[in-house]
Each structure stands twice: as structure tokens, then as C-alpha cells.
Amino acid sequence: MRTSFAPMEGITLYCYRNAHHRIFEEGIDVYYTPFLSIYKHHSIKKRDIREILPENNSEQGIRIIPQIMANDADEIIWALGELHSRGYDEINLNMGCPVGTVVSKHKGSGMLEDPERLDVLFAEVFDDKITRDIKFSVKTRLGLVNPHEFEDILPVLNKYPFSSVIIHPRVRTQMYKGLPDIGVFSWAYENSKNPVGYNGNIFHVEDYQRIIGQFPDLCEVMLGRGLVANPALARQISGGSGITLLELKDFIRELENCYKVEIPAEESIMHKMKEIWFYVGNLLIQENGQAAEPYIHKIRTAKNIAEYRNAERAVFKNCIIKET
Ligand SMILES: Cc1cc2nc3c(=O)[nH]c(=O)nc-3n(C[C@H](O)[C@H](O)[C@H](O)COP(=O)(O)O)c2cc1C
Structure with missing residues (x-):
């Protein structure tokens, strides 16, 4: 089970990741980039490119997983190929962003609106041979409004060999408020054909222990705000000391x-x-x-x-x- 630093737009940029890695390395296996926007004409924003340059990442001794924001098979396939050619072997797709301007374009958590459309999209993506060369994972919410929407989304994800399905068990309308729905998460954990990761509201060592106690076969636990608030949290989780x-x-x-x-x-x-x-x-x-x-x-x-x-x-x- 690996421990990862969640993607957080505007916060976990390469400056932040490298500073964190240098001082609080212990306990974090991998860092995600905040989402990289993929454009229709097959390009990545210049500012986002700096997030994935080797000199800002691997040359600093840090392992990252680029996260992409896209909802079109052609764009996703292009991004997977482009990032693979830049040396990345694992790429994550954002299916959780709750921001209105993103959702209205059917991106981020907006992708969860129509499971049939999702099925068509992933059929096309997984038909491309690039998906045999890299690990492709998703980070998803449970739905837009009702957590039980996931009962129609998980069967679609189960049809395809994602390297992992990381679930932030909230719905879009909750944004980051309210509690994660552990009941529906538990159902997903039992019924996913792909390895499952957990993300949400881990602020203390005890929160982490409770989650891994309840879900011992998780492939990944992803820490976000709790780790930004206490940069030594992952070190403490792995038995190390608190921050000085x-x-x-x-x-x-x-x-x-x-x-x-x-x-x-x-x-x-x-x-x-x-x-x-x-x-x-x-x-x-x-x-x-x-x-x-x-x-x-x-x-x-x-x-x-x-x-x-x-x-x-x-x-x-x-x-x-x-x-x-
Ligand atoms: C300021 C901010 C920026 C975020 N940016 C992203 C992002 O770029 N990609 C993503 O998948 N999730 C993003 N998230 C969601 C987090 O990765 C995470 O799923 C969420 O904060 C819940 O986990 P936590 O309770 O451990 O913080 C963001 C959250 C916040 C608060």
C-alpha cells in the first residue's frame, strides 16, 4: 500500500513538492501534479509543462504522477503518449474536480454525469496500444449529487484495466465539505475489479489507521489538506517524529x-x-x-x-x- 500526496491546484506545484520532499520525504511514495489541462489541438499549457520537466522532478530525486484534465478520447490518448515520451509510466485522470467552469464542460466530476458516455470514452482510450505501455489510473468522486450514482459508474470502470481507481468518497455538490461516505466507499472497495485507493479527510495518524484497519487491501492512501496543514503527517504515519x-x-x-x-x-x-x-x-x-x-x-x-x-x-x- 503506497502513500501519496494528493494533487492540489495552486498548492502542490513543483516548488512545493520539491521543498516538501527535501524536508519531509519520509512516508511519501509518490506526489501527484495538480491537473494539467490538455488542449484540443494537442498541447499542454506552458506553465503546466514546467510541472513535469525532469529538472523540476526526477532530477530532484522525486517521483511524480502527472494528472490530466481531459474528456475526449483523442486528447487523452495524445496526452498519455506525450507524457510517456517524457518518461512517465503512470498517468492519472481527474474525474473529481467540482468547480463549476470545469463541470459545465463535462470535465472533472462533470464526467460522472453520464456513465454511458464514459463507457464509450474509455472503450476508445483502452483500444489504443498506449494503454498497454503505461499505467492509467483515475481519481474520482462518487457522483454529482447522490453517492449512489457510483453504483452506475463503478461497473463502467470495472470494464477497463485501470492501474488504480482512487476514490474521494464525496459528491460534487459537497465540494470539500461534509463527511466522506464510507458506506458507499466500502461497497466500491468490495466490488471494484481494479485496485482501489482512498482519499479524503485524513488529518491525523488515527484517521489513517482507521482507514487501513477497515480497508486493508487498499493499493494507495492519498493525503491532501491534512498533509498541507501538517507537512510531517506522512512521516508520523510511518512511525517518525512530528514537525519541528x-x-x-x-x-x-x-x-x-x-x-x-x-x-x-x-x-x-x-x-x-x-x-x-x-x-x-x-x-x-x-x-x-x-x-x-x-x-x-x-x-x-x-x-x-x-x-x-x-x-x-x-x-x-x-x-x-x-x-x-
Ligand atoms: C485547493 C485545492 C486544490 C485541489 N486541486 C486538485 C487537483 O488539481 N486535482 C485533483 O484531482 N484534486 C484536487 N483537489 C482535491 C484533493 O486532491 C483531494 O481530493 C481533496 O482535498 C480531499 O482530500 P483531503 O481531505 O485529504 O484534502 C484539490 C483540493 C483543494 C482543496
Whole structure:
């Protein structure tokens, strides 16, 4: 059973993945890229290409699985061939994105609307010999509105040899709220002909243990927000130590240094870093035992890079890692 870092658009970009890998490597077997958009005229966005360049990935000693967003057999087959020629042997298809502009184009979780159409699509994709050269997996939700929609979707997936079916057991309308539907997930786990992976709401070591206790034959457990909020979570899951303040500081510094190369505008770097602090801020407490919130608030409300840097310095001067 492998442990993976979930794709998270705007967060788990190559700068983030490499910084995480350097400091918190233990416990993560593979990182997914956020979805790469595949265009009708057979191309990948320039910005997305940087996400899959060897110098930003394998040459840094990190293993990644590119995730694609496409809903047309021709585009998918092209993307599989293109990514294979760039050295990737496993590619994942996004069938879970809940965003309106994606769903309205029948992409992401919008693909779940019509199982018959899905069947036609995968029949064409798996008819191409590229699917014999690479591992092709899907990351899916249970449906658009009702989790029982999956009872019509899984039989379609069962017809094709996916290397894995990673299930985030929510429906599109839930976005990331409410609880994963463990009942329907359990049915899928029992009835899938392909290896099954689990994703959703693993925030603590106990959440992970509960899932693998209940589903011992999972091929993969994928961690998302829980790992962004506590970058040492996978290490703790594999029996290692919790995060230290020094590690958090190094991680933040590595990220900023990489973003300085990747993103020209300092303000944009600040926005990216604020997004990270939104998650990791909860790791901290003031040295006197009070909540770290007043310090994190200063980071959140910084209006320019100088204010941001002062706020960040104050956090590291006055806060420590919370005992859990
Ligand atoms: C900000 C954000 C961006 C995301 N981007 C992607 C994405 O690019 N591809 C994808 O399959 N899922 C994406 N997801 C969904 C996550 O991969 C994951 O399925 C979801 O957060 C549930 O897992 P968790 O509870 O462990 O976070 C995103 C989620 C968030 C919150």
C-alpha cells in the first residue's frame, strides 16, 4: 500500500513538492501534479509543462504522477503518449474536480454525469496500444449529487484495466465539505475489479489507521489538506517524529526561494505564501500558551512583501509548535 500526496491546484506545484520532499520525504511514495489541462489541438499549457520537466522532478530525486484534465478520447490518448515520451509510466485522470467552469464542460466530476458516455470514452482510450505501455489510473468522486450514482459508474470502470481507481468518497455538490461516505466507499472497495485507493479527510495518524484497519487491501492512501496543514503527517504515519519549528522555517524558506525563481512579482509570491500559512498556521501556539492567531492574522492581512516578512519573522520569534 503506497502513500501519496494528493494533487492540489495552486498548492502542490513543483516548488512545493520539491521543498516538501527535501524536508519531509519520509512516508511519501509518490506526489501527484495538480491537473494539467490538455488542449484540443494537442498541447499542454506552458506553465503546466514546467510541472513535469525532469529538472523540476526526477532530477530532484522525486517521483511524480502527472494528472490530466481531459474528456475526449483523442486528447487523452495524445496526452498519455506525450507524457510517456517524457518518461512517465503512470498517468492519472481527474474525474473529481467540482468547480463549476470545469463541470459545465463535462470535465472533472462533470464526467460522472453520464456513465454511458464514459463507457464509450474509455472503450476508445483502452483500444489504443498506449494503454498497454503505461499505467492509467483515475481519481474520482462518487457522483454529482447522490453517492449512489457510483453504483452506475463503478461497473463502467470495472470494464477497463485501470492501474488504480482512487476514490474521494464525496459528491460534487459537497465540494470539500461534509463527511466522506464510507458506506458507499466500502461497497466500491468490495466490488471494484481494479485496485482501489482512498482519499479524503485524513488529518491525523488515527484517521489513517482507521482507514487501513477497515480497508486493508487498499493499493494507495492519498493525503491532501491534512498533509498541507501538517507537512510531517506522512512521516508520523510511518512511525517518525512530528514537525519541528526549525523544519517549518526551512520549509517556508525553501518554498519562498523557489517561488522567487518561478514567480516574478513579489506580491504574487506573498499571495502564494499566505495560502500555505492558511493551512500551517494551526500547527502553532504562542510561547506563553495563547493561540498563535494574532500573529497568523498579521500574515494574512499583510499588504505588501515588507509587512509579510515582518509578520513571518514575528511568528518564528514568538510561536512554537503546538503539542498534539
Ligand atoms: C485547493 C485545492 C486544490 C485541489 N486541486 C486538485 C487537483 O488539481 N486535482 C485533483 O484531482 N484534486 C484536487 N483537489 C482535491 C484533493 O486532491 C483531494 O481530493 C481533496 O482535498 C480531499 O482530500 P483531503 O481531505 O485529504 O484534502 C484539490 C483540493 C483543494 C482543496
